[in-house]
Amino acid sequence: MEKKWKCTVCGYIHEGKTPPEFCPVCGAFKYQFILYEPLPPSLEKHLREAFAGESKAYVRNLAFAAQADREGFPQVARLFRAVAEAERVHAQEYLKYLEGVVEDTETNLKKAFENEMRAKNEYYPDFIKEALALKREDVYWSFNRARDVEERHALLYKQALTAMVSDKEITYHVCQVCGYVFDGEPPDRCPVCGAERKRFKKVG
Template structure:
């Protein structure tokens, strides 16, 4: 693919991906405010944005076999842990942005776990096996991720157990 088209599709993928998430967040807010039909509209269009992003991603040729995809995920999580979030945290601290510091710390701590989980999965896939993964739980406040039974309180943000979402 020629450079300008590649650049355009990558920008479109980023934009569609952000729109997808933005609309899901808007849907939660509309639901909280008692507008279920507006929430449904946001969710439906978020799905359309996901379709667009998926089409762009596949056209770019970035979708590989599971081992390659896990390697890419490990690389992304490692970059966030080792470079991106430490740099962002330093700026937020320098500028005394407490909310940003908290959000960045939550993400940084969760990304460390994600990288390790992906690494474990990649080892299994590379040996021709599916990863042995139990129930996964995610803290809905900070994104802390674990396997098995969720703790009484989140070790990152202190949220109670009922804030965890389970993935069986």
């Protein structure tokens, strides 16, 4: 029976028993095609779980790599970084099936803005209250810094929405303590956590 296959890179629809070896429009490899039909709900749930699990494994492996470096095992650190990269590939693989997660850039900017605002206004306030009630000021500070920084992320997304087609090239610096994002040259200290300039990482 003929089936419909969709190229997840360019949207081209192919009809046949199997996907083509390469997309005739964009050259994508056959495994970038998915069946052009709705996913059974239980499969979609497990794809979402697998996506979350692989995403966590990526960050965890980078932490393992940093620890290996600290202990003086640079080769083990390289292995952890390589496998972290592989877990990122897996996470991206599952994302391919999750309809509506990645959309066009304007929509993605709007969704990214809303996610930041939701984190700031809905999730973090309760976490912050709980940490305070349980007298864990360290956790309270972590949540607090993150909440303050989410609003900054939201603002940057909002600005980007109004300047999507801009030839101005901005380099970003990210505070490695709190996640504050600077557009352009960073100041001597992070405005949210007070970290020194050497703790900013240049991105992009």
